[in-house]
Amino acid sequence: MFQEDGSSSVTSSPPSLMSPYPWLKDLKPEERGLYLIHLLITCANHVASGSLENANIALDQISHLASPDGDTMQRIASYFSEALADRILRAWPGVYKAFRSTRISVVAEEIHVRKMFFEFLPFMKVAFVISNQAIIEAMEGEKMVHVIDLNATEPTQWCALIRDLSARPEGPPHLRITGIHQKREVLEQTAHVLIEEAEKLDLPFQFHPVVSKLEDLDVEKLRVKTGEALAISSIMQLHTLLASDAGGNRSPLAPLKGVGVHLQRAAQMNQGTLGELLEKDMVNGYSPSTDSASSSPLSSMPSSPKIDGYLSALWGLSPKVMVVTEQDSDHNGTSLMERLSESLYFYAALFDCLESALPRASIERLKMEKMLFGEEIKNIIACEGGERKQRHERLEKWNQRFELAGFGNVPLSYYAMLQAKRLLQSYNCDGYKIKEDNGCVVICWQDRPLISVSAWRNRR
Amino acid sequence: MNESAASGDSSSGNQTISPKPTAKKKRNLPGTPDPDAEVIALSPKTLMATNRFVCEVCNKGFQRDQNLQLHRRGHNLPWKLRQRSSTDAKKRVYVCPEPNCVHHEPARALGDLTGIKKHFCRKHGEKKWKCDKCSKKYAVQSDWKAHSKICGTKEYKCQCGVVFSRRDSYITHRAFCDALADENAKTPLAAADAAQDLEAGLSSTPPPPQQQQAPAPEDPPPAAADVASSIVPDNRSDGNSNHVTELLDSTSANPSSSQILEESPNVTSFAARCSSSSCSGSSGSSSSNVFASLFASSTSSASLQPQTTGFTNIFQSIAPPDYAPDAAPSSSSEPVALCLAVNQGSSIFGNAGQERRQYPPAPQPALSATALLQKAAQIGAAAPNMSLLRGLGMVSSSSSPNSTEEWSQQKMETNGGSLASGLGLGLGCDSGSGLKELMLGTPSVFGPKHITLDLLGLGMAANGGSTAGYQL
Numbered sequence: 001m002f003q004e005d006g007s008s009s010v011t012s013s014p015p016s017l018m019s020p021y022p023w024l025k026d027l028k029p030e031e032r033g034l035y036l037i038h039l040l041i042t043c044a045n046h047v048a049s050g051s052l053e054n055a056n057i058a059l060d061q062i063s064h065l066a067s068p069d070g071d072t073m074q075r076i077a078s079y080f081s082e083a084l085a086d087r088i089l090r091a092w093p094g095v096y097k098a099f100r101s102t103r104i105s106v107v108a109e110e111i112h113v114r115k116m117f118f119e120f121l122p123f124m125k126v127a128f129v130i131s132n133q134a135i136i137e138a139m140e141g142e143k144m145v146h147v148i149d150l151n152a153t154e155p156t157q158w159c160a161l162i163r164d165l166s167a168r169p170e171g172p173p174h175l176r177i178t179g180i181h182q183k184r185e186v187l188e189q190t191a192h193v194l195i196e197e198a199e200k201l202d203l204p205f206q207f208h209p210v211v212s213k214l215e216d217l218d219v220e221k222l223r224v225k226t227g228e229a230l231a232i233s234s235i236m237q238l239h240t241l242l243a244s245d246a247g248g249n250r251s252p253l254a255p256l257k258g259v260g261v262h263l264q265r266a267a268q269m270n271q272g273t274l275g276e277l278l279e280k281d282m283v284n285g286y287s288p289s290t291d292s293a294s295s296s297p298l299s300s301m302p303s304s305p306k307i308d309g310y311l312s313a314l315w316g317l318s319p320k321v322m323v324v325t326e327q328d329s330d331h332n333g334t335s336l337m338e339r340l341s342e343s344l345y346f347y348a349a350l351f352d353c354l355e356s357a358l359p360r361a362s363i364e365r366l367k368m369e370k371m372l373f374g375e376e377i378k379n380i381i382a383c384e385g386g387e388r389k390q391r392h393e394r395l396e397k398w399n400q401r402f403e404l405a406g407f408g409n410v411p412l413s414y415y416a417m418l419q420a421k422r423l424l425q426s427y428n429c430d431g432y433k434i435k436e437d438n439g440c441v442v443i444c445w446q447d448r449p450l451i452s453v454s455a456w457r458n459r460r
Numbered sequence: 461m462n463e464s465a466a467s468g469d470s471s472s473g474n475q476t477i478s479p480k481p482t483a484k485k486k487r488n489l490p491g492t493p494d495p496d497a498e499v500i501a502l503s504p505k506t507l508m509a510t511n512r513f514v515c516e517v518c519n520k521g522f523q524r525d526q527n528l529q530l531h532r533r534g535h536n537l538p539w540k541l542r543q544r545s546s547t548d549a550k551k552r553v554y555v556c557p558e559p560n561c562v563h564h565e566p567a568r569a570l571g572d573l574t575g576i577k578k579h580f581c582r583k584h585g586e587k588k589w590k591c592d593k594c595s596k597k598y599a600v601q602s603d604w605k606a607h608s609k610i611c612g613t614k615e616y617k618c619q620c621g622v623v624f625s626r627r628d629s630y631i632t633h634r635a636f637c638d639a640l641a642d643e644n645a646k647t648p649l650a651a652a653d654a655a656q657d658l659e660a661g662l663s664s665t666p667p668p669p670q671q672q673q674a675p676a677p678e679d680p681p682p683a684a685a686d687v688a689s690s691i692v693p694d695n696r697s698d699g700n701s702n703h704v705t706e707l708l709d710s711t712s713a714n715p716s717s718s719q720i721l722e723e724s725p726n727v728t729s730f731a732a733r734c735s736s737s738s739c740s741g742s743s744g745s746s747s748s749n750v751f752a753s754l755f756a757s758s759t760s761s762a763s764l765q766p767q768t769t770g771f772t773n774i775f776q777s778i779a780p781p782d783y784a785p786d787a788a789p790s791s792s793s794e795p796v797a798l799c800l801a802v803n804q805g806s807s808i809f810g811n812a813g814q815e816r817r818q819y820p821p822a823p824q825p826a827l828s829a830t831a832l833l834q835k836a837a838q839i840g841a842a843a844p845n846m847s848l849l850r851g852l853g854m855v856s857s858s859s860s861p862n863s864t865e866e867w868s869q870q871k872m873e874t875n876g877g878s879l880a881s882g883l884g885l886g887l888g889c890d891s892g893s894g895l896k897e898l899m900l901g902t903p904s905v906f907g908p909k910h911i912t913l914d915l916l917g918l919g920m921a922a923n924g925g926s927t928a929g930y931q932l
Contacts, residue, residue, distance in 0.1 A: 029827050030827060030832065030835075033827065033829070033832040034832055034835065034836050034839075037832060037833060037836045038836070071827055072827065072828055072829040073827070073829045073832050076829050141579075226567060318567050318568070320562075344833060345830070345833055348828075348829035348830045348832075348833050349829075349830050351829050352828045352829055352830050355828065445830070446830055448830060
């Protein structure tokens, strides 16, 4: 029986009454949570070292404790365990493909989930507010403004910009927005909304859709004119470009080839040698099952020609300002364990945010957890190479990359910070904190940095 | 005349620099520098010189091109020279002579000579024109004229009687004003009345140009915005007004703060309205209703007029500002949060230096995932292996109450609690010691005979597992 207040210790997922782990029923929520953490790490260790038998056992245990509609830790554990299972299953490509073959993705649902993320969590709004303020400040006195949006799904940001620009004292500029997205329909929708808004306010406006994948973007298509005041806005997009460096021609399942061998070994072993097996595997390292894109796990800046080239191309457009919003957490580690620990902290914070925003029974919350965070977690944990798009990195790393590409930081103004702070205050939730880091703004949940916003211009 | 012309000659340079950073085909659009346009770099003196157009023959300077042409006729030039050369007829763009300026680069040249003159004066020039009413100074005469028309026409009056001509000082004052605090402490109605009075007290002429507001029709909204912003600091209890105080205090060192506050009052008003809406209702569902309408542009509250401009539209709330004294106390314990804090490399997961991190007493319930992770890291690092697992109450013989006691005893601050190593399962690079412990301790932890193994299920279930088999 599952109770809202979490005082019950058994989850709502069909608990097998014949559970081999009877003591699990007596766990208090806190203990359960800690045990779940322990199990997740155990399981990940096993997966990383290829001892799938043990991983299976750990997952089984987790299944008795975790649940997508339990308390925060239970939810997190259910998505992480799903991600680990996904990773394991990729060792059998046939099985994996068959398992996923009947999956249907409903685009409307995905759009709806993003809308909810925008509504109930403050990150997008704060990013918009700060980005727009940086753009407005940079475009002071400009008569022709061209904005490039690297992912034009949410027109709200530009509606706000249109309103602000039309209200400025020197009069509205001629505004051109270039939106990039894979799907034409999304761009058409965005265009429609924006054009309507601009017409209402009598602001000269053009929307230029570019249907393209971000990594395949042809900079020529953007039609940037010399001398025009250009702003580039990227909200949680650039990290996907890091995948192209790691992936390329390597099949995402390749690193797990060695796992099958381990599995057979494990199945033949009895419990007496488990410890030795573990030791041996740990000593040998994680090589069979980790992403070997980087030569050494300790390299501070693995060479990433694709992203550097991309940033150089953007730099070549001479933007007046480029505003970048990114997740501020290192989910791009080479070893699974690194990624697991970092993402545990990160998504724990995000799940806590949702816990504070919506009740446990909320469908919206469930959908966000499953379709947004769950999918990201799955991507971080289970995928490798070009398939792993969610390659979040720390703010310092991004700053290094930008500087390498010839950008200089534009400190975000006091006013932008003020607006962001007020916005967070309006969520009436203690957990959100905002801090400034070398001119960049970082939104945190209880000391855990989550999202960073920074502005850049061409350095001479 | 000759002097200026001579200096003009010697110091002006006509360069034809292609502003293209890379070879791309670009179309000519009115208002943007043509890539084929001639880029003119003038010295400051030439730029400011009144006689820019110089006759090639006698070096006489003229203010206007037409006058120069008239003059040239008098030199009886042969037919070819009489025509303007094609280079002269070409489009010209100008760069700012100031090397640190954005517009110093040909790619960012401005096409209008008057424009570049004004730009140079404003940004790099001396401010010779001063407003007589206030202390504002201007470098360009037209700016000065525009300002003096508007200066002093709008005034803000606080409840306590002080009058302000500048919006930012007015807002700052209201944040601190004691009279207001007392007022709003009494009843929410009093606050609302105060707000109404305030609105009435504001004049209706357009605001000064520094503030980014559209003229007349937008006026009631800013007034209403003042209402909201006036309510914001005061509707909360002292804890939250400390927020604002500290916010303003911590950032008062910023020299441009006052200017920036001035810039976009629409945004302030939105923000204020946001905060005021936050005073109403703290339950998740009601706030979600508020924010569902946050980006809606069609509705507005009774006390706030419909907006058509600025950020106010994004964050418009429909909830009228309510007084919620209980909204504050929980946040008053964390006034520091809103201050601009320097980032300390916030990775909780054990920095290389393994620096000690103090976790503040979490205001959230202990069941939050973040708190659990922190606890796990702390406890694991403090008491690895056996005692950890016992502490987790995992030993099947112990009952729950006991385990919680042990639990709290083991909780202590550790140095950089590395999560995974703390839980007795090594990680890679960072936690060398944890890994060693694990490897040394592995046999006992994972040994089949040990009771703790039961908890991991490795013992029992391994039996079950291997017999039941992980069937491929």
